[in-house]
Amino acid sequence: MNMSFLAFSMSPLEILVRGSLMYWFLFVIFRFVLRRNAGSAGIADILFVVLLGDAAQNAMIGDGQTVADGATLIATLVCWNYLLDYLGCRYALISRLTDAPPVLMIRHGRLQRGNMRRENLTEQEIDAQLRLSDVERLDEVRAMYLESDGSFSVLKKKRSS
Structure with missing residues (x-):
């Protein structure tokens, strides 16, 4: 049997460099260009899964790739993903670079249209998120944020008794 x-x-060094370059290239694209289109998973998590699947596929199919090549590439991606998570938990600067800050969409019942434009959100999308939070009118909202993972958080005004 041919092994x-x-x-x-x-x-292996070329694999490590190629994997690292692609990880960071795609990370920058996901972090700064496709910031909010990821649903509830973090951008780094989605990137990791996509790259991991592609690396494993290349090794399994063949196409000039060997199992050793694929395993080395997967190990490189796992290391980068772990390192970013580890450093992001320990250093605020790293966390600020890897996670988008929350963006204010509503302040005291008023839409923040500039922020909505920057995030490519329509009033209908905001209304849908308010309905999901059991809010009928804008004047019930103290603040609404678009979070770094693409979800929304709504802070309702206190009701006077």
Whole structure:
């Protein structure tokens, strides 16, 4: 039985550099261009899953890739993902770079149209999120934020008794 599929078809250092470059290239695109279109999972999590799947697919299909190549690439991606999570939990600067800050969409019952434009959100989308939070009118809202994971948080005004 030929065991060449276990040997490297390229330098492990080249795999590490290629994997790192693609991780950071895609991370920047996801973080700064596609900021809010990720649903409830974090951008880094989605990026990690996509790259991990692609790396595993290349190693499984063949296409000039060996199991050793795929395993090295997957290990590189796992290390970057873990390192970002680890550093983000310990250093505020890293967390600010990897996580988008919350964006104010409503303040004291008034839509923040500039922020809505920057985030490509329509009034209908805001209304839908308010309905999901059991809010019927804008004047019931003290503040509404678009969170870094794409979800919304609504702070209702206190009711006077």
